[in-house]
Amino acid sequence: MEPRGQALVEAALVLPLLLFLAFGVVAVGRVTQAQMGVSAVAREAARAAALGDSPDAAVQQALTRGEEVARGYHLNDGSLQLAVDLGGFHRGSDVRASARYTVALDDLPLLGGLHVPVNSTHVERIDFYRSRWPAGEGP
Numbered sequence: 001m002e003p004r005g006q007a008l009v010e011a012a013l014v015l016p017l018l019l020f021l022a023f024g025v026v027a028v029g030r031v032t033q034a035q036m037g038v039s040a041v042a043r044e045a046a047r048a049a050a051l052g053d054s055p056d057a058a059v060q061q062a063l064t065r066g067e068e069v070a071r072g073y074h075l076n077d078g079s080l081q082l083a084v085d086l087g088g089f090h091r092g093s094d095v096r097a098s099a100r101y102t103v104a105l106d107d108l109p110l111l112g113g114l115h116v117p118v119n120s121t122h123v124e125r126i127d128f129y130r131s132r133w134p135a136g137e138g139p
Contacts, residue, residue: 016110091127102118
């Protein structure tokens with residue numbers, strides 16, 4: 001066999017493996033970025049809910065803050081789900097926020113159709129010594 005022909009056969013055997021590895025690295029990067037984003041969404045939503053003045057305000061603050069953080073991490077394909085559990089919503093109780101997102105790798109060759117779910121839950125305690133009066137108001 002000619003050396004040029006042999007090099008062509010070797011390249012044909014190795015190139016698909018190298019492409020698969022390259023696209024795999026990109027996919028792992030996307031999933032890692034999404035996991036960091038989902039963790040941040042859950043953490044920030046729980047913190048915003050723990051700072052709420054009332055149960056309704058706490059849920060609204062949590063959802064709004066979660067959406068803001070999700071936009072910052074580019075989690076904007078519509079698959080983000082955010083749930084807030086206020087528990088008893090009293091001083092010393094826990095507020096739990098859970099976020100779930102599906103990373104779609106449809107645009108990557110060799111990995112098309114792959115969807116990876118990532119999720120995170122964060123618990124934040126409502127401060128024992130926190131005033132229940134809205135900012136600027138008092139008893």
